[in-house]
Amino acid sequence: MAPTTDPATTDLDRVIGFTIPGRHARGRVARLGPVLHAILSAHAYPPVIERLLAESLTLTALLGTTLKNAEGQMTLQAQTEKGIVSLMVCDYKDGELRGYVKFDAERLARLGKNPSLHALFNKGYLAITFDQVTTKERYQGIVPLDGETIAQAAESYFLQSEQIPSVVRLGVRRDAQGMLIAGGIFLQHLPEGEVGRERLHVRLDHPEWQHVEAMGATMGADELADPALPLETLVWRLFNEEPEVRLLGGTSLARGCRCDATYIQQVLTKFPETERAEMADENGVISVDCAFCSTKFPIALADFVPDAL
Template structure:
C-alpha cells in the first residue's frame, strides 16, 4: 500500500508478505538465517518495486559479495510478481555466529538496485557498498548516496512454524516541494517536516509490521493519525512469479551452433538448463533441436 503526507512532503510504502513469500522460499531448503535474509530482501524489493510508475517496469535488487557466507542475492519485481534467490556457502554459514551481522553474512560487497522503465525504455542503476547492520540500513545508505533522498526503511520477518513465514516492511521518503515520482528537483536534508514524520515512523515495531490482524491502513493510521491529511494510494497484490519458460529456453539453445549444442549435452543427448529461482530443470534433446 502506498500513501503520501502532502503537508510534510513525504511518501511511503507499507508491505506485508505471507503466502507469496512461502511460495518463493519453498523452492529451496534454505537454513533459517538464509530464509530470513531472503524474506527481508523480498520485502525490500516489494517496497522499491511498488514505486514503479508502470506495471510493465521491473525492479531488480542484487547483492554480490566475497568473503562471506553469502556470495549472491538477487530479487526482482514486475507487475506485482516477485522472485528471489540466495547462493550461500553452508560451511562458512556454519562457522558464523547464530545471529551474524550483515558483514558476517556478506563480507565485502555491494548493493545494486536497478529500475527498468519498460514504457519509456529508461534504465537507472545505483550501486553502493553493502554496509550497515542490516539490509534496511544498506537501503537507506543507497537512497542517501545514490539518489540523495532522505529515507527510512524498516523490515521484519517471523517464522510461524507450520503456518509459514510472514514479513512486513515500511519505507518513508522525503520529497522536495513540487516533486512527483522519481524526478527530483532538489533535496533539503535538514527539512524539519521530514524529521517530524521520520520520528513518527521510527516508533513502528517489528511485531506491528508482521501482525496479520493489523492492516497496512491501520499501521498508517497509528503512525500519522494527527496529520492534517494522509492520502492512501492503490493497493497491489503480490504473488510469486518466476518467468522461466521451456519454449524460451529451447529457442535460446537453438541459436547456438550445432557443435556447441553437442558440447552442452550429456551422454544421453540431453541439454539441461536449471532455473535457480524456482529449482526447475528443463531438458532439451539434441534430436529435437536438429529437427
C-alpha cells in the same frame, strides 16, 4: 508445509502506498505471507538465509511497486567476491516477485544464529535497477553494502545514490503454523520542486521530515509482520494526528518465475550445435536449472533445428 493462514482474517501479499502532503513525504507498507512461502519452499535454505531473503523480497516489493508502468521491472542485487553470500537477486514485475541466494553453506554453519550483514557479505555492493520498458529508460544505482541489516543498506543506498533521506523498516516472524511472515515500511522525503532549493541533507534541520523519520522509527517488527493487522491500520497508527494522509491504493503480490522450456530452448539455440552437444548428457539431453524456482528443464538435442552448413 503448505500455508495455513486464513486469508479471510489476514492482510498478506499486498502493498499500499500513501502520501502525507503536510510533511512533504510519501510511503509504502508491504506484507508477504503465502508468496514468501512459495518462493522459499523451492529451496532448502537455513533460517539465516531465509530471513535475509524474506527481508530482501519485502524491500523489493516496496520499491518495485513504485514503478508507474506494469511492464517495468525492478531488480535488487547484492554481490561480493569473498563473502559467505556471494550473490542475492530479487526482482519485481507487474505484482510478481522472485528471488534466490547463492551462499557457502560450510562457512555459514560456522557463524552464530544472527550474523550481521557484514559477516554474510564481507565487502560487497548493493545494486538497484529500474527498467521502464515502455520508455526504454533504465536507471541503476550501485553503492557499497553498508549497515548491519538490509534495511540499513537500503537507507544508505538512497542517501548516497539519490541523495534522498529515507526510512526503511523490515520485520520477519513465524506464525502459529511456522510459516514465515515478512513486513516492511518505506518512507521518503518528497522534493518540494522549487528551482535552486537546497537539498535536504545539506540543511541543519527540517522538522517536517524529522517528524516523519521519528514516527517511522517507532514501527516494530511485530507490527509490520502481524498478519492480523491491516496495512491501513499501520499507516493510521503512525500518522493519525496528521491533518491529511492520502492512501494511493494497493497492489496484490504473487510469486512469479518467468522461466519456461520454450524460452530456455530459444536461449540455447544461440549456441553453436557443437557447444550444445557438449552440454548434453549421454542421452542427448541438456538439463537447465532455474536458480529462482529450482525447476529443472530437460531440453533434448533432437528438438533443435540443425545448424546450416
